[in-house]
Amino acid sequence: MDNKSSEARSLNMSKIRSKDTGPEKFIRSALFRLGYRFRINRKDLPGKPDIVLPKKKAVIFVQGCFWHQHKGCSRAVLPKSREEYWHTKLAKNIERDYENKEKLLKAGWRVLWVWECSLKTKELREQLPLKIADWLEDSALFGEIPDLNYSSTDHCQKA
Numbered sequence: 001m002d003n004k005s006s007e008a009r010s011l012n013m014s015k016i017r018s019k020d021t022g023p024e025k026f027i028r029s030a031l032f033r034l035g036y037r038f039r040i041n042r043k044d045l046p047g048k049p050d051i052v053l054p055k056k057k058a059v060i061f062v063q064g065c066f067w068h069q070h071k072g073c074s075r076a077v078l079p080k081s082r083e084e085y086w087h088t089k090l091a092k093n094i095e096r097d098y099e100n101k102e103k104l105l106k107a108g109w110r111v112l113w114v115w116e117c118s119l120k121t122k123e124l125r126e127q128l129p130l131k132i133a134d135w136l137e138d139s140a141l142f143g144e145i146p147d148l149n150y151s152s153t154d155h156c157q158k159a
Contacts, residue, residue, distance in 0.1 A: 030129035047100030058110040113144045
């Protein structure tokens, strides 16, 4: 059961942004400092990528671990209230993410998903710009930071 009134919950949810989030601003600033130039939220591309680097033919999506259900991350836990609603809603988000990824790949774009938990600590925030730059300079078509299949999940644990 929700511990907030519907009015309080509605106010809380209305404050959640879909673009220009703190993690997006951090990544954009870091990329700019590294010399990368980009566009943001291009509406002509599937999923309106958060960051588009036309010269690298690459797009970056900054994914919230809860909203995009980062598999294996402790932040991707379904709420206990209205479980069916949340399961359906978040499953649609996941499906849409994969559809957009496939459309972009087929159109010749490279796709990087940067998960919110990769910004949790100061140490991770210091490493992230270089990890993104490494991926941009590589030839991989798809990547995830962090990729929980290849690294410890310690960075995703709740404080």
